[in-house]
Amino acid sequence: MITGKELRSKFLQFFKDRGHAIIPSASLIPENDPTVLFTTAGMHPLTPYLLGQNHPMGRRLADVQKCVRTIDIDEVGDASHLTFFEMLGNWSLGDYFKEQSIKWSYEFLTDEKYLGIAPEKLSVTVFCGDADAPRDEQSAKLWLECGIKEDHIYYLPKKNNWWGPAGITGPCGSDTEIFYDTGKDDCSPECSPACDCGKWLEIWNNVFMEYNKNADGSFSPLAQCNVDTGMGLERAVCVLNGLKSVYETDLFADAVDCICKLANVEYGKDKDTTRAIRIIADHIRTAVFLLGDRLGITPSNVDQGYVLRRIIRRAVRYAMQLGIDKSGIDQIAVVYLNQYQDVYPELKENREKVIDELSREQERFGKTLVSGEKEFHKITDKLESKIIDGKNAFRLYDTFGFPIELTEELAHEKGLSVDVEAFKACYAEHQTKSQIGSEQHFKGGLQDNSEATSKLHTATHLLQAALRKILGDEVKQKGSNITAERLRFDFSFHRPMTPEEVAEAQRLVNDAIERKIPVIFEEMPIEEAREKGAMGLFGDKYGEIVKVYTIGDVSMEMCGGPHATNTGELGEFVITKEQSSSSGVRRIKAELH
Numbered sequence: 001m002i003t004g005k006e007l008r009s010k011f012l013q014f015f016k017d018r019g020h021a022i023i024p025s026a027s028l029i030p031e032n033d034p035t036v037l038f039t040t041a042g043m044h045p046l047t048p049y050l051l052g053q054n055h056p057m058g059r060r061l062a063d064v065q066k067c068v069r070t071i072d073i074d075e076v077g078d079a080s081h082l083t084f085f086e087m088l089g090n091w092s093l094g095d096y097f098k099e100q101s102i103k104w105s106y107e108f109l110t111d112e113k114y115l116g117i118a119p120e121k122l123s124v125t126v127f128c129g130d131a132d133a134p135r136d137e138q139s140a141k142l143w144l145e146c147g148i149k150e151d152h153i154y155y156l157p158k159k160n161n162w163w164g165p166a167g168i169t170g171p172c173g174s175d176t177e178i179f180y181d182t183g184k185d186d187c188s189p190e191c192s193p194a195c196d197c198g199k200w201l202e203i204w205n206n207v208f209m210e211y212n213k214n215a216d217g218s219f220s221p222l223a224q225c226n227v228d229t230g231m232g233l234e235r236a237v238c239v240l241n242g243l244k245s246v247y248e249t250d251l252f253a254d255a256v257d258c259i260c261k262l263a264n265v266e267y268g269k270d271k272d273t274t275r276a277i278r279i280i281a282d283h284i285r286t287a288v289f290l291l292g293d294r295l296g297i298t299p300s301n302v303d304q305g306y307v308l309r310r311i312i313r314r315a316v317r318y319a320m321q322l323g324i325d326k327s328g329i330d331q332i333a334v335v336y337l338n339q340y341q342d343v344y345p346e347l348k349e350n351r352e353k354v355i356d357e358l359s360r361e362q363e364r365f366g367k368t369l370v371s372g373e374k375e376f377h378k379i380t381d382k383l384e385s386k387i388i389d390g391k392n393a394f395r396l397y398d399t400f401g402f403p404i405e406l407t408e409e410l411a412h413e414k415g416l417s418v419d420v421e422a423f424k425a426c427y428a429e430h431q432t433k434s435q436i437g438s439e440q441h442f443k444g445g446l447q448d449n450s451e452a453t454s455k456l457h458t459a460t461h462l463l464q465a466a467l468r469k470i471l472g473d474e475v476k477q478k479g480s481n482i483t484a485e486r487l488r489f490d491f492s493f494h495r496p497m498t499p500e501e502v503a504e505a506q507r508l509v510n511d512a513i514e515r516k517i518p519v520i521f522e523e524m525p526i527e528e529a530r531e532k533g534a535m536g537l538f539g540d541k542y543g544e545i546v547k548v549y550t551i552g553d554v555s556m557e558m559c560g561g562p563h564a565t566n567t568g569e570l571g572e573f574v575i576t577k578e579q580s581s582s583s584g585v586r587r588i589k590a591e592l593h
Contacts, residue, residue: 390422
């Protein structure tokens with residue numbers, strides 16, 4: 001039986017022994033990346049370095065990255081889908097390529113010193129080639145040399161074996177995916193890892209970025225070829241231990257046991273109950289990590305805060321169905337805080353905040369449910385038939401958090417029924433719109449390192465310095481989002497700024513711009529940077545060596561983003577809005593003219 005802790009340790013030590021610097025997990029809230037709400041893969045925090053910037057820790061890196069994906073949130077409850085997960089990854093930034101990557105992957109998976117998987121249990125897929133790029137015979141040959149049998153190598157098209165670009169243009173390339181054979185034997189002779197019959201479980205993906213997709217749709221070779229690999233910790237532990245579900249691994253065992261005791265139910269005995277247990281276990285874990293993140297988001301009605309609110313309320317709804325009260329939710333959260341605090345110290349630092357925010361959100365949700373019941377009675381009082389239509393049922397779900405089961409239950413008490421099929425149609429339409437919105441979020445591609453964003457990034461440093469001068473040391477960056485058109489800066493502060501304070505912040509930034517101060521870049525050990533007084537919530541994500549940008553006597557920050565070389569390049573700084581982002585966090589939007 002291999003535990004999550006053991007797999008993390010084995011993976012990182014393996015690559016450390018092979019010259020990789022071990023970097024800590026970045027925040028779940030992307031730094032200055034407008035393309036995504038959350039860090040959804042190990043590559044997101046490393047985007048600038050995949051595009052050619054020098055990483056302070058070198059060209060070989062390995063990490064365990066915290067990730068959140070919510071596009072499949074409604075699938076959570078099955079055997080494998082999760083909203084929070086950990087991604088093991090190793091990286092080559094223009095260093096080694098296919099040969100070394102494949103051989104190391106095979107060694108780690110099959111050598112008895114590491115995972116010791118029998119080679120015959122593994123199959124791999126490689127790119128079959130098309131008009132844009134040739135068939136990946138090199139990867140296939142390397143797998144044969146390692147010991148993978150020829151009939152365990154499958155050539156598949158782009159939809160299966162090609163990564164990227166994340167947007168319309170950018171780095172991309174073929175990948176080779178590694179699958180574990182579960183032993184399922186009732187499949188057709190044509191079954192391959194492209195099939196979703198359950199025979200094949202993907203455990204590792206090696207992406208070889210060697211092309212750039214251009215605006216006209218053509219592909220050209222990259223100056224720097226990169227390797228980007230990803231192994232999902234939860235799924236790998238599940239596969240390696242021969243378990244049927246990720247929820248049966250040690251990563252969930254204590255939380256599932258806690259839920260079962262609180263609800264006086266048995267996991268695995270009843271399909272609906274088991275699904276509810278899984279949803280609660282997954283969603284509370286995700287909420288703990290988002291609330292405990294160094295960038296400290298809290299539930300709100302916009303962006304990351306909205307997703308967090310939905311996750312917490314969904315967990316609470318299923319907990320209520322099992323008879324678990326508010327104190328029970330807190331107990332489940334404590335299980336995760338205790339379990340992960342040694343791996344992710346920020347959870348220990350933010351322990352009280354996690355519990356407090358969970359409690360507050362449950363109280364808010366309780367009031368919302370009361371409002372929802374009032375709305376339910378308004379709807380039913382106006383009914384001309386005995387059926388609640390799908391639109392009203394969906395409105396109760398979307399606006400007031402009523403699960404369809406609760407609406408049906410209340411309807412039954414009044415001798416009414418619910419048009420569940422019409423509700424499902426409204427729900428499907430909502431999902432489609434959400435997916436389109438998610439895709440639009442990606443449309444701009446990877447992090448934009450253009451001249452415009454470099455200027456706005458530099459302006460963000462000036463803004464934080466101005467805010468601390470006006471409002472005091474309480475001000476600390478809680479996140480930023482920069483596009484080519486504007487900056488958005490979130491910071492800790494307990495009240496709205498006055499119009500005079502906003503005007504003064506704008507004046508101080510413009511004063512620094514008018515002084516035409518050089519922006520000085522240095523790389524140094526993180527302790528030295530801190531001793532010099534450099535600010536930065538993001539220093540921990542780079543490891544021992546950090547990038548420091550100094551702007552005269554105005555600002556010194558640890559940062560990895562693109563910058564102007566002189567403040568005089570920025571133009572006129574204009575604050576367009578100051579507003580609340582979430583509890584104890586304010587948000588400023590600004591532009592450069």
